[in-house]
Amino acid sequence: MTLDISIWIWLPLALSLIAILLQEFKAAFALLALCLIGGLFEHRLNLTGLASIIIDLGIAYKTPSFNSFWRYVGLLFISFWSLALFFHFVPGFNNLQVLNKVVASPNSVPDSMYLNFDKPMLLFALILAYPPLLGQAKTVKLKPILFTLIPLFALLPIASVLGALKPELSLPSW
Template identity: 50%
Template sequence: MILDLSMWIWLPLALAIVFAFCHQIKPSLALLGVSLVGGIIEERLNITGLVFLTVGLFIAYKTPNLERKWQIGAYLFIFLWCVALFLHLIPGFTNAKVLDAVITGPQSIPFSMYLNLDKPFIFFGLLLAYPTILGSKATFNKKAIILTSIPLFSLLPIAWGLGALQPELTIPNWWWLFALNNLLLTCVAEEAFFRGFIQQSLSKRFGWITGVAIASLLFGLAHIGGGLLLVAFAALAGVGYGLAYHYSSRLWVAVLFHFLSNFAHLVFFTYPIMK
């Protein structure tokens, strides 16, 4: 692990996400401000990056109250802003590499991991622009959620059967860092974008089946760098996360399914893939 004192700035960022899920928006935004100021002080964020973030968050804040003709353009801007953050295209960020070519087990390939300062802002931008991404208390179909989990968590054994993975029980000493990063900084941002924003928007207009299908396909394509097999499995996993979101009406359920799938992969199989 590669840790230094500058990484304290991810603590208020993580807490801001937790407060947001508890619907404590003002404390969440205050902690977010602490993280941004800390990013400048610790030189993990420069003025260019801060301007891009500020503009995006401001437009997101104004979007819900805009006239319809302006709102469409604002949502398009936010979509592109999120994609740029997702792909790390916005300049001004120095994300922290905390794992450098580590190996989870003898059959696994080297793996590196960053603490990202840019990607988590997808969640906050969408929360301001589209407050319903957190979901509602309208429904919670427990039986359907349990049934959804069965094929979802069968994907890893299926990947093993196809030769893409091998069983490898490992609990590396950095598991806790992987867990916190994956849960709060990665899964939250990805589920907010693909399920909370894309799936929910499409579901309202075209029906939930279309929403789940398109969001899952886009989620799969976002993993194109790992090859077509990964695209297929990510898309199928996306269906599971999408159904969890649909049947629970809560973003945290989709985030939890996403995280548990990733963590099970780390602990029980070659990660990220076998040699």
């Protein structure tokens, strides 16, 4: 595994994601701007990708102020843009490949891993288009969290019992 020097651009991206979850919007978008400039500089993003981000974030920003018909059109646009990013149909992104067909143990299948530059942009678009998504910072409801976490943590034991997951204790060289 070799890391490219351009990995530094993921630090402001990670910090911007943390800032947006803490509802520090000015800091989040300042860090996002730094990340996008760094992405251009490091050739992880080209002008087409940058234009796509700016257009989508602009539409997402205006969507809450539209009347109901245009709000749905804006949300539909953001949904299609999200799907296009998910399937890598949006040009202009050169994601960093961190691992290439590595094998963790003798029984594992080869796996590759990328640091995606495009996928985190969805969070910014969703927060701009639908600000209540983050909820109130002061209210924590334990019941919905438990109803989410219990089935989530049950997935690994269920997969193991069904034979879909077989633990292998090894430490890969990478």
